[in-house]
Amino acid sequence: MTTPSAAPAEDAPARLPGSLNTNRRLSQWLRFTREGTVEVSSGKVEIGQGILTALAQIAADELDVDLSRVRMVRANTASSPNEAVTSGSQSIQESGSALRHACAEARAIYLAAAAQRLGVAVETLSIEDGTISGPHNLHTSYWELADDGLLNREATASVPPKAPHERRVAGASTSRTDIPDKVFGRPRFIHDLVLPQMLHGRILRPPAPGARLAALEEGSVASMPGVVAVVRDGDFVGVVAESEAAALAALARLRRAATWRQVSALPEEAGLAEWMKRQPVETTVVAQRAAPAPADVSRTVRRCYSRPYLAHASIGPSCAVAQWTDGGLKVWTHSQGIFNLRADLAVALGVRPEFIVVEHVEGAGCYGHNGADDAAFDAVLLARSAGGRPVRVQWSREDELAWSPVGAAMAIELEADLDAKGEILAWRCQVWSNGHTSRPGRAKTPTLLAAAHRSPPAEALLPINPPLASGGGAERNAVPLYAVPALKVVNHRLMVMPIRTSALRSLGAHANVFAIESLMDELASDRGEDPLAFRLRHLSDPRAKDVLEAAARRAGWSSRRKREGVGFGIGFARYKNAGAYCAVVAEIEAERDIRVRRLVAAVDAGEIINPDGVANQIEGGAIQATSWTIKEAVRFNDTRITSDTWESYPILTFSEVPSVEVEILARPKERALGAGEAAQGPTAAAIGNALYDALGVRVRDLPLTAERILAAMG
């Protein structure tokens, strides 16, 4: 057993694993209690992906305690490690590796304390479920030794975590710890939070973004029974009441009492892709490689692909609770980034960040930057007029579908230069899209929805793309993994934002992979070559080939038969070109529209902490991507989003959902890679390619609707 060495000199802090590097005190990550539990803190939050279970598994393994002793502390800005945002499939990499090292070091520190207490050598001790045993029946435990002072020190990461074969809990499909509450209906979601003296708030949304409040006859509302306050700040209007029913009644009357001046600002939905190409843009070269030798171009294939704006469309509309007291502001939120939200709140309110404590409470499924942060700011603005009482704001379905940020629309042009045999000589890609993130906490200007409605309104910030080192945004996965002699990939970021966009699961990867894999498929079939074989001979990474072959084998790719109205398609990507590998084979039936019958996915996400958790993420991602691919588009007219109900924004239903099989390739010695977003692009591509296999037509604009299929069939 290695003894932890002293903390490194302050002028040259050593780089520590994952988020340990920026949250270096061991006590930020864990503490033992006298009651026989270990409290584990992470800055990453549960968004329906089962991350807290996976992190608890890692801690249980390194500490040698039963999983049931691990208590995951609700992330909050007062005490949790600051791990920025739970996004980008980074939680296992960032939080998992930090916890693994912190727990290994904590275990060593407690072993040393036990050795001292028992008067024996550290080497003679062993730990089982927290009980530390030595020779001659000597024993103590974490719980007996529990002393917060022991871990109040800088991590050194000098204690190596267990080797993969020594892990007992991580790597196994343990039951998720949050599921019992959810099947027995115990309060767990933020929607269920009830605080003493809590009031209820609702926001009067403008009829469209950009509409200005011309007049508000609010007098009659303030005197309604149960109404505590009508809050107006510029174009931001809300009501606070004693009950939800009173708040809703007041909101209905406020709606009638308001007169708005509308503006027309949105482009035509039908010509969106072409409209984007005409806008002012900021252009960056993402990748460029010249051919090693000149070659004769026989022909050039140019293809245009697009996807519409996509809604997060969580089943639970956003919700938040806020309370202002003399001591400070407390906010309960299902935000993915509690520290970032706090930063934006502080800027918007002109207070110090330390004045605000933001605490995470689980929300419904989160697939990116949705309305959670906006709802929190709504609650904060209303709570200021609530005399110290907490105010709960519940968004409506219409709010959720029409006022949350949406995933950016994209237009993609691909060109391939081919030689006389149809082999690729050069590959060029241009992407037009808004930036893919407007997350809070990034600038001096808040990006929260209500900030644009208050007086004076916050300047609307254009969304940005995360740096390429983190996978990029619109350009995510725009560079093909396939070997091509010459390459140029260009990203055009729109300098206008007709509809508010931000991060949606997989960012640009969904449409970029759809485009690349569609063209690869087309080039293969033009040559009369099997699309799988064509892909394999353009790949050098054995892990990439393995997932393609595994998916094909499981799906019966080589023995598939041509049948009327049935198609098979394949799609592949390595997420961010640096994350999890995923290949999907789709089997569909197609006549006038598409019915996806079966999806077979193979995934390599490196070391797996919870195999069933990974399978669940791939399964869910594939089903959600199927819904995006064949059904979904945010609808809008010249002023606003009109798809604000489930009728106007339909998603895949139980009878439309395909069977999904997931094969996980075991790579216990490889770095753990997030799996949550890996299936989005490959699934879309596999369905598009299966459509071609079934009907002989290529539809390059998403979603693949009956109208578009008919149009393509001429």
Added chain:
Amino acid sequence: MAQSIRLTVNGVERVVDGDPATPLLGVLRGTLGLMATRFGCGINQCGACNVIVDGAAVAACDTPLWSVAGKSITTLEGLGRPEAPHPLQAAFIAEQAMQCGYCVSGVVMSAAALIMRNPDPSEAEVRAALDRNLCRCGAHNRMVRAVLRAAREGRAA
């Protein structure tokens, strides 16, 4: 306007004073403090607030209080308890049949109504019965497996 309305919730008779037009969902979550039934859309399009009224799955969000006077309502809390789970609850745990779980209360209630009228449903019948319940995380197939398992185990019991 307010009236006293008598109804049975999870086997217990309750008297609720309120506007008869109030949606049942608000009464369950607010007045009665039963949080399992979830708000999703407010217009009976997503199934998140499904409860069982006299044997049938109905959306509590657009069911006015007056319409359930004298009727018997079951919510997820009334289906089973950890010590004595309903077969559906046990099966949803066994199949790890969710991601975020927000839609699960409504799905389980739709499934419970199905199994009451058809103890041996086919997979297609389960999917049809759940078609008005939306799930965004893509846990559909796990939930279908859980319902089929619960039906099987319910018949065996």
